[in-house]
Amino acid sequence: MSEYLGKVGAIIWKDILSELRTKDIVTSVLVFTVLVLVIFSFAFEPESEVIRLLSGGILWVAFTFAGMLGLSRSMAAETDKGSLQGLLLCPVDRDVIFMGKMAASLLFMLLVEAAAMPIFLILFNLPVFLPSLALVALMATIGFAAIGTIFATIAANTKAREIMLPILFIPVAVPVIIAAVKATGVIISGEPLSTARSWLLIIAAFDAIFLVLSAFLFEFAVEE
Amino acid sequence: MKNKNTPWTGVAILIAFVLMAVALYGALVFSPEEKQLGNTIRILYVHVPSAWIALVAFGIVSLCSVLFLWKRNLKWDTLARSSAEVGLVFTSLALISGSIWARSFWGWWWTWDPRLTSTLILWLIYLAYLMVRSYATEESRGARYAAVVAIIGFVDVPIIYLTTRLWNLAHPPPTVARGALDPIFVWVLMVSLAAFTLLYIILLTRTVEQKNLRREIDQLRQSLK
Known part of the structure; x- marks a missing residue:
């Protein structure tokens, strides 16, 4: 088990190192996410009551597009420079490569989300401290990364x-997007997290099923 | 080259033609108005069979995709691809006829109901399945990618159904199964179902034949070079 994790860790470290040197994914995707949020705040009055109802949808539209952008860049970097061949020649199983790429993409997406979340909460005049939102974001992003990694590989x-990536990704990601929007709505309206229990369960089931299936x-x- | 047109094809087309004519007559003339649904029930004689074929065709796409990835026999890929092409047509038909029915009965074209949502997503997955093939750099890659998409889609559609079920429920439950519908409507529906199923089988076999012929032509062209 620890040997397996070590191999996965090596692939994750490879991606982190390349990201630290090129700053290719996190910066550009973050700028993109913030722009999407800003456009939405122009489109709707930030003071109105309606914005509370809409904000869950806005957040997840931004995160869905940002996620696809990040995944596509992460896989494109592998195919363009031919380094995917090198990766495939490594003496490890294919699912180790999948887990490594998946975890690295997940990490980058979470970084972007963590940076974009405060901007979202401020732009839409929402309570600034919503720790349960982080849980929803983490769970939904795992689902995104699970199907996104395999679809980005195909699309690349x-x-x-x-x-190709949006055409493959969006239909399959619909359950996560719906559940995440609904759970975010529950949290923003100030209801206890237990109200969103069934939505969180759906995301958890999706994560588990598609992590295994995609690997x-x-x-x-x-x-x- | 083998002769692909067996006499059975002709017989099947003839039976399908007669069945379809009977189903049309049953739907448009013979079937009386239903108490609640009124004349809109006539749309359902097209809608229910189309939706049924949409599901059956996708089941075959997924099953053949699993068999293709497992056995690597091109036969399964051809069958899966043909079923997807025919299935996409029937799924579109189910969506359009359902939307027209909803407009005349409920007063709106669309609502986010579990059946409606999952059918729409199914339609999008069919589309993704066919598009990934046409955009693949090589045909063999496209076949593999499409098979992966089909398997993921097959697992995904029930999850979408469950998710939207939590959210919204507007589509009427299958009344036929509960026996709430008068037998006369059930009979017309059954004829229509039989006609559509036969039509699907004929279209599927024709598409498979066409794809096999195309492959043969490609091989002949290659050998001439």
């Missing part, structure tokens, strides 16, 4: 990768 090998199917997505 097609002719129209920018358009298993990853082999068929990278095979030459």
Whole structure:
């Protein structure tokens, strides 16, 4: 087990190191996320009551698009420089590579979300300290990373990768997006987290199912 | 080259034609108005069979995708792809007819109901399945990618159904199964279901044949070079 984690960790470290040196993903995706949030705050009156009802949707629209952008960049970097071949030649199982890439993308997405969340709460005049929102974001982002990593791998090998990833990703991510929007709505309206229990359970089930399924199917997505 | 047109194809097309004519007559003329649904029940003779084929076709896509990834026999991929092409048409038909029915009965075109949402997502997954093939750099890659998409989609659709069920419920439950519908409507529906199922099978086999012929042509063209 610890040997498995060590291998996964090595792949995660590779991605972190490359990110530290290029600053390719986190910065650009963060700027993008903030821009989306700013456009929404222009589109709706931030003082109105309606914004409370809409804010969950706005947040998850921004995070969904940001997530896809980050995933696509992370996989494109591997295919463009041919380093995916190198990765596949490593003496590890395919699901180790999947877990490593997945965890690194998850980490970058969480960093972006952690930075964008305060900006969102301030722009929309919401309570600034909402720790339970972090839980929803963490759970939903795991689901995004699980299906996003395998779809980004597929999309990176097609002719129209920018358009292919959303076409593959969004339909499948619908359960997570719905549940995350609903759970965020519950939290923002100040109700106790237990009201959102069934939504959190759906996200948890989605995460578990698609982590296993994607890790298993990853082999068929990278095979030459 | 083998002769692909067996006499059975002709017989099947003839039966499907007769069945379809009977189903149309049943739906438009023979079937009386229903107490609650009124004349809108006539739409359902098209809507229910289309939705049924949408699900059956996707079941076959997923099953053949699993078999393809497992056995690596192109036969399964051809079957899966053909079923997806035909299934997309029937899913579109189910969505359009359902929307027209909803407009005339409920007064709105669309609502986020579990069945409606999951059918729409199913339609999008069909689309993703076919698009990933046409955008793949090589045909063999496209086949593998599409199979992965089909399997993920197959697992995803029930989750979408459950998620939206928590959220909203507007689609009427299947009244046929509960026996709430007069037998006369059930009979017309059954004929229509049979006609649509046969039509699907014919279209599926024709599409498979067409794809096999295309592959044969490609091989011949390659050998000429």
